[in-house]
Amino acid sequence: MAETSIVHRRPNYILVFVFLGLLTAVEVGVAFIGLLEAIRVPLLVALAIAKATLVGMYYMHLRFEGRVLRFIAVGPLLLAIILTLPPLVDSISHH
Amino acid sequence: MSHTSVSEHHATPTWQGIPTTKFAMWLFLASEVMFFAGLIGAYIVLRSGASEWPVLSEILNVPLVAGNTFILIVSSVTMVRAFAAIEDGNPQGMRRMLITTAALGAIFLSIQAFEWSALLSEGTTPSTSVFGSVFFTLTGFHGLHVLGGVLTLVVVIVKAFRGAFSQARHGGVELMGLYWHFVDVVWIFLFTILYLI
Numbered sequence: 244m245a246e247t248s249i250v251h252r253r254p255n256y257i258l259v260f261v262f263l264g265l266l267t268a269v270e271v272g273v274a275f276i277g278l279l280e281a282i283r284v285p286l287l288v289a290l291a292i293a294k295a296t297l298v299g300m301y302y303m304h305l306r307f308e309g310r311v312l313r314f315i316a317v318g319p320l321l322l323a324i325i326l327t328l329p330p331l332v333d334s335i336s337h338h
Numbered sequence: 339m340s341h342t343s344v345s346e347h348h349a350t351p352t353w354q355g356i357p358t359t360k361f362a363m364w365l366f367l368a369s370e371v372m373f374f375a376g377l378i379g380a381y382i383v384l385r386s387g388a389s390e391w392p393v394l395s396e397i398l399n400v401p402l403v404a405g406n407t408f409i410l411i412v413s414s415v416t417m418v419r420a421f422a423a424i425e426d427g428n429p430q431g432m433r434r435m436l437i438t439t440a441a442l443g444a445i446f447l448s449i450q451a452f453e454w455s456a457l458l459s460e461g462t463t464p465s466t467s468v469f470g471s472v473f474f475t476l477t478g479f480h481g482l483h484v485l486g487g488v489l490t491l492v493v494v495i496v497k498a499f500r501g502a503f504s505q506a507r508h509g510g511v512e513l514m515g516l517y518w519h520f521v522d523v524v525w526i527f528l529f530t531i532l533y534l535i
Contacts, residue, residue, distance in 0.1 A: 253422060260415045264408065271404050274534035275395070284535055291530040295523045302418045302519045311354050312364055319368040323375030330379055334386025 254301040266294050350509055363513045367520045370483075374524050377479065381472050381531065388468040397462060399453060400533050406449045407529045410484075413442035414522045421515045427505035433498045436511075439518065440491040443484055450481050476528055483521050490514060 270290045273283060300306040305316055350357040385391060394400065416438040423431030454474070457463075464474040494514050497503070503511055 253425075256415055256418050256422070260411065263411050267404065267407055267411065270530065270534060271400070274400070287530050287534050291527050294526045298414060298519050298523050298526070302414050302522075303516055309355065312356060312361070315361075315364045315368055319371040319375070323371055323378075326372075326375045326379040327382055330382040330386065334382060 254306070256301070259297055259301045263294055263297055266290055266297075357509055359509055359513060360516070363516050367516065370520065370524075374479075374527075377476055378527065378531065381476060384468050384472055390467075392462075392467075392469055394533060397457070397460065398533055399456065402449065403453060403529065403533055406446055406453075407525065409442050409449070410446050410522050410525050413439045413446070414519050416442065417515045417518045421508070421511050424503050424505065424508040424511050429498065429501070429503060432503065432508075432511065433495065436491060436495045436498055436514075440488055440495060443488040443491065443518075447481060447484055447488065450477065450484075453477075473532055476532060480521070480524055480528055483524070487518050487521050490517070 270287060273286055273290070278286070299316065303316075305313055308316075350359055352358060353361060416435045420432045420435030420439060423429075423435055454477070457470075457473070462470045462473075464471050491514065494510060497510065
């Protein structure tokens with residue numbers, strides 16, 4: 244065997260795509276229906292995170308990878324949150 | 339102590355059961371996550387401190403770029419289907435999907451270029467406002483990543499036509515896919531924070 248690979252059932256890529264499309268449509272809808280900013284902003288961020296998770300888990304196959312690769316993928320996200328959350332909280336507390 | 343091992347002559351060495359090339363690509367993507375996290379953190383600080391911020395729907399073509407976001411998502415589908423095709427021993431299907439992915443990436447860049455030229459002609463430049471500076475920096479760096487991805491896809495397509503990939507050996511297609519999906523993930527966040535929030 245030329246390369247090591249983890250054997251797994253192939254995800255339904257089209258179904259994932261349908262969810263991604265729906266989430267994008269919901270995002271655009273949420274942005275324009277005039278919700279309170281305190282609800283709209285976290286909801287939009289949550290929708291973006293949901294879409295990114297779908298791409299990461301099923302298109303990048305993280306769902307089927309071992310702990311080492313998952314750690315490399317998720318680890319910097321935690322650092323990214325540390326980089327972005329304090330200024331976000333600071334900006335909210337000043338408004 | 340763990341060590342890399344080579345399963346057979348000319349095969350990709352592995353570490354902890356992971357091909358070292360895949361491991362390296364994920365490490366690279368991890369560094370890219372930090373790069374974009376820094377830019378997004380700067381955006382948050384600059385936006386919260388800005389005295390004014392435009393009404394996004396008035397200066398940005400949100401429906402057009404929502405469509406462009408959809409195009410990039412479709413390109414992720416075609417990219418993963420290229421990988422699935424060669425996993426199934428279908429090099430022709432792989433080549434078709436790779437070409438489609440590159441074409442969709444080029445369309446994405448064209449629409450971004452159109453968006454940029456519209457903004458610039460309306461007087462929003464990197465130096466006229468904090469919004470302009472942030473917008474062009476974030477979309478510019480993302481665009482460069484997409485361009486790099488499209489150019490690399492062209493190289494992969496040429497290799498595919500030369501028979502470089504097979505059912506037994508297609509790590510390069512997987513690596514290309516990882517990079518391309520990452521570029522899509524970054525845009526998912528940029529579209530949300532630059533166009534919708």
